[in-house]
Amino acid sequence: MRGSLPVSTLTGSGTRSRHWFVRFSAAIAHWAGTSSAFVVAALVVMIWAVSGPLFHYSDTWQLVINTGTTIVTFLMVFLIQNTQNRDTKALQVKLSELILALEAANNRMASIENASPEELDAAEADIKERAKEDAS
Structure with missing residues (x-):
C-alpha cells in the first residue's frame, strides 16, 4: 500500500x-x-x-x-x-x-544496526557469499 x-x-x-x-x-x-x-x-x-x-x-x-x-x-x-x-x-x-x-529478503536484516560487530561481520560474509552465488 x-x-x-x-x-x-x-x-x-x-x-x-x-x-x-x-x-x-x-x-x-x-x-x-x-x-x-x-x-x-x-x-x-x-x-x-x-x-x-x-x-x-x-x-x-x-x-x-x-x-x-x-x-x-x-x-x-x-x-x-x-x-x-x-x-x-x-x-x-x-x-x-x-x-x-x-x-525474498531476509527480514532479520531490517534491524541489523543493533547487531554486535561479530554479527555484522557474519551477515556481511553471508551477503557476499549470496552475491557470488547469484553472479554464477
Missing part, C-alpha cells in the same frame, strides 16, 4: 517536531551548509586578518580568532552529530521498510 510522502524543506518530514532543539539544529544545519554561511565565515576571517596591523598582531588579536573558531567548532560538532543521527535513523527506517516489503 502506497501512501503520500509529505516533505518539509526544514525537517524532511511532513510534521514539525515539537522539540525546540530538533527545529533549531535543523535550521542551523541547513543554514551552515549554504554558501551564505561560508561567505560570512570568510568575511569574519578577512576582517580579523585586516585588523592585524591595527592591533599590532598582538596576542589578544590572535586569541580572538582562536577562541571564536574553537567555540564555533565545539558547538558545530554537536549540531552535526545531531543532524547525522537523525539522517542515519531515517535512512535505516527507509531501508528496513524496503527489506520488509520484499518477500
Whole structure:
C-alpha cells in the first residue's frame, strides 16, 4: 500500500517536531551548509586578518580568532552529530521498510544496526557469499 510522502524543506518530514532543539539544529544545519554561511565565515576571517596591523598582531588579536573558531567548532560538532543521527535513523527506517516489503529478503536484516560487530561481520560474509552465488 502506497501512501503520500509529505516533505518539509526544514525537517524532511511532513510534521514539525515539537522539540525546540530538533527545529533549531535543523535550521542551523541547513543554514551552515549554504554558501551564505561560508561567505560570512570568510568575511569574519578577512576582517580579523585586516585588523592585524591595527592591533599590532598582538596576542589578544590572535586569541580572538582562536577562541571564536574553537567555540564555533565545539558547538558545530554537536549540531552535526545531531543532524547525522537523525539522517542515519531515517535512512535505516527507509531501508528496513524496503527489506520488509520484499518477500525474498531476509527480514532479520531490517534491524541489523543493533547487531554486535561479530554479527555484522557474519551477515556481511553471508551477503557476499549470496552475491557470488547469484553472479554464477
